[in-house]
Amino acid sequence: MTTPKRGPRNRTSLAMMYVGAGLTVIAALFPFVDRSTTTVLADHIKASYPAYQPGAIDAAVAAYLAVLSTIGVMGLLGWAGAIWAVRAGMRWAPRLAGGLLAIAICVAIAALAVRDTSGDVGLAPLLGWLLVLPCVPGLVAVALWRRAA
Template structure:
């Protein structure tokens, strides 16, 4: 979502910092996109590792899945609640809530895997 519609993020930054010039807004949007992309990439690598470990029967797959879910939930909570210097949440609320979706998928995977044992 953030890579497709940068306007939501730019509008959120403009609302919080009306004195920012377009170049500063663009730099802030880029910084957020880099952070979200890096976290997303790490999340994908983590969940692919869990899927591989579960497929080959590694005993540590379930604890790794729980650890990744905990980290993802912490990140999603931070995305929804951390306030920046403007007093508003740093990440646009829509984008913050989109961070919860992978957590829901991870929770479902852990619960479903646990119930099939």
């Protein structure tokens, strides 16, 4: 096994990964906070489907919470794996981070762009943009590695 490089770019990349993990936690928890406070998701569903009764809206919100929770857990597992690879000095850590970034960007684009049967975007735009936030520090970390190579 090789000794981990601790250059300034590697430290900055690692710091960006921790920031990304923190933003992933915020993006995963916000829909739960929203459910009991601002109701952005429920209001979006109500606007998209005016004929839905409150029970149907609650069921749709619960389904979205399950999907967003799964995305959040998978994102945190990805961050944990990438952070471990960097801290362990694995040579393939930049490729892992780049691949995970590509997956995260695809998920974020899908959250922002996929339309449901009403013709409106399925996920409330605020929640879709929250999924983009963790991609920014991931992009910085990967860009720093590319510059170092």
